[in-house]
Amino acid sequence: MSGSTYGTVFKIATWGESHGNGIGVVVDGCPSGLALTEEDIQVYLDRRKPGTSKFATQRKEGDLVEIISGVFEGRTTGTPIAMLVRNTDQRSKDYSEIANYYRPGHADLNFDVKYGFRDYRGGGRSSGRETIARVAAGAVACKLLQTLGVTLTTYTKSIGPVDANPKCFDPEEIYRNPFHMPDPVAAGEAAAYLQECMHNQNSSGGVIECVIRNFPQGAGEPVFEKLDANLAKAIMSIGAVKGFEIGDGFAAARATGLDNNDPYGIDASGNIRKATNHAGGILGGISDGSDIIFRAAVKPTPSIAAPQMTVNRSQESQEICIKGRHDPVIVPRAVVVVESMAAVALIDMLFQSMTSRLDKITEFFK
Amino acid sequence: MSGSTYGTVFKIATWGESHGNGIGVVVDGCPSGLALTEEDIQVYLDRRKPGTSKFATQRKEGDLVEIISGVFEGRTTGTPIAMLVRNTDQRSKDYSEIANYYRPGHADLNFDVKYGFRDYRGGGRSSGRETIARVAAGAVACKLLQTLGVTLTTYTKSIGPVDANPKCFDPEEIYRNPFHMPDPVAAGEAAAYLQECMHNQNSSGGVIECVIRNFPQGAGEPVFEKLDANLAKAIMSIGAVKGFEIGDGFAAARATGLDNNDPYGIDASGNIRKATNHAGGILGGISDGSDIIFRAAVKPTPSIAAPQMTVNRSQESQEICIKGRHDPVIVPRAVVVVESMAAVALIDMLFQSMTSRLDKITEFFK
Amino acid sequence: MSGSTYGTVFKIATWGESHGNGIGVVVDGCPSGLALTEEDIQVYLDRRKPGTSKFATQRKEGDLVEIISGVFEGRTTGTPIAMLVRNTDQRSKDYSEIANYYRPGHADLNFDVKYGFRDYRGGGRSSGRETIARVAAGAVACKLLQTLGVTLTTYTKSIGPVDANPKCFDPEEIYRNPFHMPDPVAAGEAAAYLQECMHNQNSSGGVIECVIRNFPQGAGEPVFEKLDANLAKAIMSIGAVKGFEIGDGFAAARATGLDNNDPYGIDASGNIRKATNHAGGILGGISDGSDIIFRAAVKPTPSIAAPQMTVNRSQESQEICIKGRHDPVIVPRAVVVVESMAAVALIDMLFQSMTSRLDKITEFFK
């Protein structure tokens, strides 16, 4: 039962709970020669950081990363890169009450049944803080992708009923507003909607979209290790994610063949180009050279202050109001987590694609 | 670059193309003692079979399975179970024309780029026939699940704009109509809709839903080997699937915490039970004892007779009309494939869950 | 509990028992573009074939291989290559007697305990015939290695107390004598020794040596996926192998540092070269550019006609004499099996080494 490792040739192993000594990750399989500093990682971790808006958690988290191994004189050595973030702002007593009951929408009861007991402190391994490890690893993967000219742009597409308008897309806006929406008007509407949620002691879900540009064609291994299948697993492994779709996704289910097929044509440079991209950049499980576009559905924060019925550890019904400091929406914090997991999956699949053709392998070993 | 193997402790390896000698699979990790016959497998394969309605492919496929190894005196031995289905009804000349151009919505161009050339015969490894191997393996997994009291019910939830009405759900209806919809009225509407599609030389997408009952609580391995993450990968690996969601899925993204949380209560027998099931049976990546409910979005059949623009192998634009015998909708054939892949993933995860608790391990080895 | 798959990026999955319908293998991860025919595989399978000397099993085995998938117009497509060998010469009644007792030196009792019963026919999955699958896969791996200029030379180094003299090494002799010894004098002595064994209804063990030339430097992944560690696992997985050593092996345990270190020097072409090769071509788990040299210790054939004490299925002591047709020595048949497993491991590790350096990866994707 080992679930804390991800990847085949580019592997990450994570550990740590929100109220243990620290959160960490080992990246095993990063090639040598990549320029890497703690600052490179910190930039990504800071995108997770709460406390940047009145809608985010009041809990202040230092989250300073330390690279323990795998880097020498500013470059990766090819050996495992271990990174550690010590937990600083913890209040065990904040969570002592929940030791006694099972919070709806959380994994409390499942952990009790699976392991025989649980570490109740702050949600343990299923808390949001385990994403620190994912993001640290994702930062390394993103840097690798950058050296190959690949970029990822990830943002909040919707919060509750509020959708970003694709016609008003401004990449600069993504990190100007605390919801990471690329449309300032929608961001304003989301603010109002969340204000109302908080007033009602409630929370909201949302959708995150990720666009990957310049990813090489030909990555993905039929039939089971398809690129979209691996992206789906990586993204669905993020807490609170309840759906994944690529290209037109569930809308394709309602479409016709003529709607959905992307015709091929020759562009100005004489290259084969698809005229449209309903496929979302992946066909037959293999990257097709177009932008890869996928979306993740994030459920509402389960920890809400409003009264809820539940059961306690003595198997008695009980009404609870979850105290503590919780975001009314997970989505903005999850944006960098989605980007990180996508990057890790993409690198792992890109590396595996290198052995598809004998002529290229022979060339490599000359 | 090996993508034809799936699983960690319950593994399947598949091979074969639609116009090679045959399609096959090895199931490696099936425990000994399971009663298994070729008939058990054939039942599942027959659910794939076209030619059962005027809407399905005219191409007659025998698809008789042969168990080559792993079974002795009617029971599995614990050694690998190899199963083979010989290809009988093939017409290479049907496909010779497509050797020259890249069909929109298919993986033709991707295969050319990835491998340097492609086996154009009938779509090769990305054709629908590779699903034979998945279904044969799924039949074994389903039988294992049955011995543990777990059932899977899979059906077409929608075809194009036609939705099955959950209030008119009749499990018997699923295999009475050729669309495998559990609502006879919707099945009739779908028939009309597809008639129109065919008339327009077009095709339709749809959604498949799967409900798993009595699956033990506690399977799924945080953080990366979550049960829903593994189901997502297994289902998204099926050709033409463009989206996966569990429980309320993308609808949860538009909901609030009070809408989405499933409160706990005590039922008549004194067991803890969730009052609702917006989570779809999985919380924190671990099965929670409720029904597991997920959906797969299937895109429209890309091979349509209507004229389409594309490019040929000499890099020239060309208009094509794809001849040959193609279904206007993939969804009904994919129902058993979705059920098969789900079963394989569930068994693999269930087996891995056996080592979660030391007390249970100690008990096992007494 | 899946043990019939080997490899990470170049994978093989095998199936079949000696008295089932056939033996087979899928090679998953062979790059496209390799010229491959059934004849290429048959050559390797024929090196397994008994009946080529009076010392080898009388049981005639046809062993004709059929490639079912993965090859098109004489070249691999990049999709899985399935190969099947039907069992022809089987006599179930030869083995019915052993259904009742546990043969010493065989896995009979272990299989009973592990699986609850066993397929007694001819040793089932632990019989020598499962090596057909290994050799078929090895033939593909060997062909890949050849295109990269790598050669493997494998031979019998000793049978019982008879050692081949390294000073009389003649590669042509290896396949001239039925023992595959590279020294004709030793081959003669081995013949006499085995005659004596057979006369005593006894059997002999031996050692196989393999020399790999021109293997690229830099393959092998510290710390757990070292090249020698992987070779050890691959070779030790072969039935009857009880030891593995590389370079000076166990002799190094008795040596001093000055004896064992290989000093570096500059050769005529100006390249760094080791003056000696006590290391056997691998240092720190990574190939060092010298010849890779390893040895496998093969135990004596356990099935002997001489009387032995054992226990039957009713838990009673019983004296047995194993009838049937058995070789007095396994070693000559295992030579091609050792070469095959080495080739598979080498290709898998070579492919994994392609992602060690960012500069080479960047070059690859230009």
Place this chain on the structure above:
Amino acid sequence: MSGSTYGTVFKIATWGESHGNGIGVVVDGCPSGLALTEEDIQVYLDRRKPGTSKFATQRKEGDLVEIISGVFEGRTTGTPIAMLVRNTDQRSKDYSEIANYYRPGHADLNFDVKYGFRDYRGGGRSSGRETIARVAAGAVACKLLQTLGVTLTTYTKSIGPVDANPKCFDPEEIYRNPFHMPDPVAAGEAAAYLQECMHNQNSSGGVIECVIRNFPQGAGEPVFEKLDANLAKAIMSIGAVKGFEIGDGFAAARATGLDNNDPYGIDASGNIRKATNHAGGILGGISDGSDIIFRAAVKPTPSIAAPQMTVNRSQESQEICIKGRHDPVIVPRAVVVVESMAAVALIDMLFQSMTSRLDKITEFFK
């Protein structure tokens, strides 16, 4: 190219170099409920510690382990267990000289070629200190094995030409003398031999033997995941190990069937028992209920003070004398490393064996 992870269901991932910030490991897949403290781990780490005899390295290493995650109120939670040992006694300048040349018998040149450069400090990832991570993980595995009644006894069987006498075996002696030999007379002879080696600025190899008692019958997965094949890989992955053998090992190659077969009989309690154990506890790759006995051949310490010829980074020949503080023999320090890796492999294989029989699985899930 990820090589720092080991295992399938019980996984370990290690990181760290001798002169980076620290060495660490994550154990992923340890079941919940195991009592575990830092002291449990420290006991094993201390068995590694140099400075306990005049023959061991003068370099003082604190090596205090910290458990960062996975343990709560003295018991494992089922979540990953991360352990960290900070490096304290480092002298970078000790190693600056070796940055310029390639030490014979070390992986220096291989690392340069594989990664494009190397972290020369103290041997980096191929130094002896990476074994800290293995031993920390091994301590957890050993504790798990103990709860199941399994014991491991590991010791030095020989140093150079000095063999421990099996007839004078005293388990208490193993940790009384600094060579960990179970025979005090041999320990004395070894001391004299090593004194001589040191006087000659030379080093010695040796053999380590490990005996595992009470390991359940039936673990090991034919055909590729055999128990001995996995032990071989785990042990051969340890630095300086050049050979592995089980049972009679290479001696079986010189034996006959009558010598080597272990006859079965019924013991006093009415159980089936082998009369001898030439097999070393594993037949057909599956544990047979007898003691599992294997040996590892360890080469002499390559770092010796005696003059050696080598090549420097400017590709010039150069004579060197390696300064610094080095043991004349690796073997005693490696004893606990061999035990650790064996324990990790055994637990991983034992866990995988739980799904061999459907009847046992059905029982488990009742």
